[in-house]
Amino acid sequence: MASPTLTLAGGGLVGAQLAHLLARAGFDVEVFEKRLDPRRAGYEAGRSINLALAERGLHALRAGGLAEQVLARAVMMRGRMVHLGNDAPSLQRYGVDDSEVIWSVSRGALNMLTLDAAEASGVRFHFGHVIRDVDFDRQRLYLIDASGAMREHAFERLIGADGAGSAVRAAMNRRQPLGERVEALGHAYKELEIPPVEALPGVPASTHGHFALEPHALHIWPRGGHMCIALPNPEGSFTVTLFLPGVGPHPSFATLPDADSAERFFRTEFPDLLPLMPRFAQDFTAHPAPNLYTLYLDRWHLGDRAVLLGDAAHAIVPFHGQGMNCGLEDAVELAGLLASSSGDGAGVFETFQQRRKPNADAIAAMALENYIEMRDSVADPRYLAKRELGARLAEAAPEHFMARYRMVTFTRLPYAYAYERGKAQDALLDRLLAEHGSAAAVPLEEAVGQLRASLPPLPVIE
Ligand code: FAD
DSSP: OOOOOEEEEOOSHHHHHHHHHHHHTTOOEEEEOSSOOHHHHOOOOOSOSEEEEOHHHHHHHHHTTOHHHHHHTOEEEOEEEEOOSSSOOEEEESSSSTTSOEEEEEHHHHHHHHHHHHHHTTOEEETTOEEEEEETTTTEEEEEOTTSOEEEEEOSEEEEOOOTTOHHHHHHHHHSOOOOEEEEEEEEEEEEEEOOGGGOTTSOOOSBTTBSSOSSSEEEEEOSSOEEEEEEOTTSOEEEEEEEESSSSSSSGGGOOSHHHHHHHHHHHOTTTGGGOTTHHHHHHHSOOOEEEEEEOSOOEETTTEEEOTHHHHOOOGGGSOHHHHHHHHHHHHHHHHHHSOTTOTTHHHHHHHHHHHHHHHHHHHHHHHHHHHHTGGGOHHHHHHHHHHHHHHHHOTTTOOOHHHHHHHOOSOHHHHHHHHHHHHHHHHHHHHHHSSTTTSOHHHHHHHHHHHSOOOOOOO
8 A cells, every 4th residue: 555645834943854754665745834935035044053963963963964064064062161260171071082072063054955855855845834733634734835825735634743732633632631830940041152163253263173162062051040051063163051040029020121231140140151142232132032941742643644853752851962852762763663554554653652651751750851061060179079979880890880971862762761861870879979078089999889780781772
């Protein structure tokens, strides 16, 4: 039996990648995308201009034959460069060496490269088409096309990759409740920019070429209840993101109503950062401050007719740099299941949900925990002691101990496994530190003995 046409809503990071993988597997694929073709109309820098790409996302790009091209335009980030304000910034490495790094990639460049590849694989894109509603019984999409006209389009199977505000999800929810729950974080973010040094008159020449700061790091200015981060771009600039409560007592976005008040705040909180942002006032005024939230659903599909993936199914807060990585992992899983299913793909969407939802729930929880770690703990002596002891155990017993961050970022061990294993390892570190006082005082042999006695070896990592 011939496979039905697969209709995708959304040609963003996840939709374009899934379309590409499906077309390479021989499916007939069409995509309806709200935006005009970014390769012609220009890329609207959305809410985050660059993103951290890690192993799960890279694996998806390898599956589509795109990894090398993406890495050629990416900037390697070895770890967190923590700016505490008093001493020189210090690098906390993410992994053991340069084989364990993350990559700063341009959202627009990645999307456009994937659109090119998907089109070359035979995907039919319909840009400038906004999905407004779906009739799942009549199998009809209701769209507004680029000229503003209302159109109807018949579909066989529908895949919603239309992001956190998914219209497909809203239509599915109207047809049969999906158990949707949105948990606001209470914090929002604003994007700012450090230009290349050439655009920074008065700032002393940098030792980092075009970059005003060390380029091979993700910079963090942790300040307890809030923070700034900066990720490098290949041409020498950095995208800076300020994370702050949306409302409430100072400091919050509500108490920084204009660029003047924000500049005063930066002068006291981030005095080293402010001189690197000559367009601070313009950027602060022009850029929005969207709220952050986590989206949970009990169900991701309507029988065999429609399914959600990526942010449409599980939008998470960005503090583990895993939203896109998780969505790209979804795409590999769904494409694989569809490719290996019988012609009509019965049951595939349910299997997809069963496999992915526990993992999406786990990374949602870990991303929330990572906010505390980034804005607060990276400067906390207890956190640093645990990190140090964890590093000693990982070196002495690599088959038994791996920091949770490394499992999430540098392996494809299921997120749910990383979450549970991380808790067990953490409890052991707490016990050892409580008993011995400091990381250096813990006798390594005894610690390894306790580790081996209390936890099975890690799964073999491919
Ligand atoms: P989207 O990227 O939102 O794409 C959805 C697509 O659907 C868009 O092209 C949109 O135009 C289209 N669409 C929407 N509605 C319709 C409609 N009605 N009809 C037709 N088309 C429609 N993730 C990481 O892995 N690493 C990071 O470092 C990272 N940093 C982040 C920083 C911030 C501040 C934020 C907010 C997120 C970050 N993320 C990061 C998360 C990442 O941006 C998302 O997980 C990712 O973009 C999800 O991809 P998606 O394709 O599912 O959704």
